[in-house]
Amino acid sequence: MEHIPAPAAHQRQGRMMVSGDMWAQLGSGIAGIMFMYAMFQQYFPRQLTGFIGFYTNKLVAFVYPYLTISFDEYSGDRFKRNDVYSAIESYLTFNSTMSAKRLKADIDKNSKNFVLSMDDNEEVTDEFNGVKLWWSSNNRSTPTQSFPFYYAPSASERRFYKLTFHRRHRDLITRSYLNHVLDHGKAVRLQNRQRKLFTNNPSSNWYGYKSTVWNHVVFEHPATFDTLAMDPVKKQDIIDDLLTFSKGKDYYKKIGKAWKRGYLLYGPPGTGKSTMIAAMANLLDYDVYDVELTAVKNNTELRKLLIETSSKSIIVIEDIDCSLDLTGQRKKKKEEGDDDEKDRLPKPLKEEAREKDSKVTLSGLLNFIDGLWSACGGERLIVFTTNHVEKLDPALIRKGRMDKHIQLSYCSYEAFKILAKNYLNLDSHRLFGTIGRLLEETNMTPADVAECLMPKTIGVDADTTCLENLINALETAKEEARLKAEEEEEEAKKKDEASAKEKDEASAKEKEESSIKEENGIVVQEKEKEKETNEKKQD
Numbered sequence: 052m053e054h055i056p057a058p059a060a061h062q063r064q065g066r067m068m069v070s071g072d073m074w075a076q077l078g079s080g081i082a083g084i085m086f087m088y089a090m091f092q093q094y095f096p097r098q099l100t101g102f103i104g105f106y107t108n109k110l111v112a113f114v115y116p117y118l119t120i121s122f123d124e125y126s127g128d129r130f131k132r133n134d135v136y137s138a139i140e141s142y143l144t145f146n147s148t149m150s151a152k153r154l155k156a157d158i159d160k161n162s163k164n165f166v167l168s169m170d171d172n173e174e175v176t177d178e179f180n181g182v183k184l185w186w187s188s189n190n191r192s193t194p195t196q197s198f199p200f201y202y203a204p205s206a207s208e209r210r211f212y213k214l215t216f217h218r219r220h221r222d223l224i225t226r227s228y229l230n231h232v233l234d235h236g237k238a239v240r241l242q243n244r245q246r247k248l249f250t251n252n253p254s255s256n257w258y259g260y261k262s263t264v265w266n267h268v269v270f271e272h273p274a275t276f277d278t279l280a281m282d283p284v285k286k287q288d289i290i291d292d293l294l295t296f297s298k299g300k301d302y303y304k305k306i307g308k309a310w311k312r313g314y315l316l317y318g319p320p321g322t323g324k325s326t327m328i329a330a331m332a333n334l335l336d337y338d339v340y341d342v343e344l345t346a347v348k349n350n351t352e353l354r355k356l357l358i359e360t361s362s363k364s365i366i367v368i369e370d371i372d373c374s375l376d377l378t379g380q381r382k383k384k385k386e387e388g389d390d391d392e393k394d395r396l397p398k399p400l401k402e403e404a405r406e407k408d409s410k411v412t413l414s415g416l417l418n419f420i421d422g423l424w425s426a427c428g429g430e431r432l433i434v435f436t437t438n439h440v441e442k443l444d445p446a447l448i449r450k451g452r453m454d455k456h457i458q459l460s461y462c463s464y465e466a467f468k469i470l471a472k473n474y475l476n477l478d479s480h481r482l483f484g485t486i487g488r489l490l491e492e493t494n495m496t497p498a499d500v501a502e503c504l505m506p507k508t509i510g511v512d513a514d515t516t517c518l519e520n521l522i523n524a525l526e527t528a529k530e531e532a533r534l535k536a537e538e539e540e541e542e543a544k545k546k547d548e549a550s551a552k553e554k555d556e557a558s559a560k561e562k563e564e565s566s567i568k569e570e571n572g573i574v575v576q577e578k579e580k581e582k583e584t585n586e587k588k589q590d
């Protein structure tokens with residue numbers, strides 16, 4: 052491998068002297084230069100140092116004919132890894148494998164092949180239209196930290212690639228080569244990309260500040276829309292919707308809308324909400340970000356997590372009704388009232404109390420879904436799941452935020468047929484009719500049906516045993532539902548009777564009281580009359 056030319060090396064004729072004398076001279080020369088530099092730093096005014104530095108650079112640039120471009124892994128105050136850096140990393144995979152001496156190994160999306168890339172402080176060459184270029188991977192040793200809540204990688208993690216080329220090729224490199232690198236890098240990345248399942252966990256950053264960061268494992272859920280048991284028409288509608296979304300980049304741009312879509316999945320437990328998310332991810336080849344809201348300290352942290360998600364991903368908040376206090380206003384007002392009390396606490400306790408209160412709020416979540424930051428990256432689905440859609444704030448699930456509401460319900464006959472095909476490889480069976488009738492008469496979740504259909508023995512008629520198990524389970528469920536309904540009816544009847552009795556008693560009491568009053572009234576009237584006649588007699 053040819054090394055990147057350095058100014059001194061460039062002017063050298065390629066001959067190297069390795070005698071002991073030469074090393075001794077070199078050592079004392081360097082020591083001399085260091086001494087001069089220290090003196091220079093100490094005694095020369097800062098402005099002059101800057102001035103000399105500037106012109107030294109100019110002189111070097113004049114003599115040295117090579118240009119360099121660096122590509123940081125986290126450039127400036129960015130929160131997330133630079134896409135260009137990742138594209139270069141993928142682009143250099145081939146060259147690195149062929150020529151770098153130290154490589155890093157990862158595994159491809161099928162977990163079958165190794166993906167090799169250049170390790171830190173390595174160099175490789177590339178050629179474009181007959182022009183030779185040099186790539187090197189480097190470390191920056193000074194960490195930068197602009198956002199105290201931001202998890203800053205340590206100094207050794209602040210990496211960058213450096214591209215070196217002759218200045219006479221500036222146009223070719225900046226206009227064509229860099230685009231070529233980006234396009235090829237992205238294509239390679241897509242090809243080797245392993246889908247990931249992310250979740251947020253608390254972590255301490257460089258300064259000991261605790262925040263939540265994404266951690267991931269390889270996403271390997273096998274669910275697909277083929278194995279998902281639900282009404283086929285509804286299923287096709289969802290698939291069409293998803294595919295239209297994934298191809299809609301230009302359309303979303305045209306209508307001036309961020310390229311994202313919200314799905315609300317609701318229904319009883321075990322009806323396939325999580326399974327559908329996995330099927331969505333497998334259909335579109337997206338990553339999944341499973342947000343654990345209770346681990347997010349406040350709205351700022353939630354926004355940070357959002358920014359760190361990549362495009363081509365599904366952001367999931369499961370059981371949204373349990374993760375967030377949506378009782379909203381009342382609680383907020385109470386907390387405002389509590390502020391005076393908190394102010395009277397000693398400082399450390401006051402801060403602790405505030406920290407405990409500082410949580411993700413409904414407005415923070417609304418911002419997360421469709422605030423300005425939500426448009427970063429594009430091509431993202433946001434999925435909420437809940438068992439109690441009626442508990443959710445209407446603002447949270449209105450169209451535009453949760454664009455598509457999907458109800459997952461109890462197992463229908465159509466859904467059962469998908470499960471039977473999937474679990475038992477059966478298209479038809481003499482027991483299908485009975486099962487169909489029972490499914491219409493009682494509610495059973497696809498999870499429960501699937502459990503009955505799982506073969507528990509290996510026998511000649513294992514399929515029939517499974518179907519019979521299901522029939523038994525359905526009949527038991529039906530009987531339980533009938534008894535429950537009877538119990539409820541009985542209870543309701545008792546309640547009605549009790550309230551009717553209460554009413555009767557109340558009206559009887561009322562009558563009695565009014566008759567007493569009436570009687571008392573007559574007595575009073577008679578007494579008054581008697582008094583009147585007595586008075587008249589006396590007169």
Ligand SMILES: Nc1ncnc2c1ncn2[C@@H]1O[C@H](COP(=O)(O)OP(=O)(O)OP(=O)(O)O)[C@@H](O)[C@H]1O
Nearest residue numbers: 278279280319320321322323324325326497498501
């Ligand atoms: N519609 C379905 N199609 C195929 N399998 C299903 C379906 N619904 C449930 N299952 C099976 O039941 C199991 C549990 O389902 P899942 O976790 O998707 O339900 P859920 O609605 O998300 O439940 P919860 O609300 O409790 O999280 C799954 O592993 C899957 O095997």
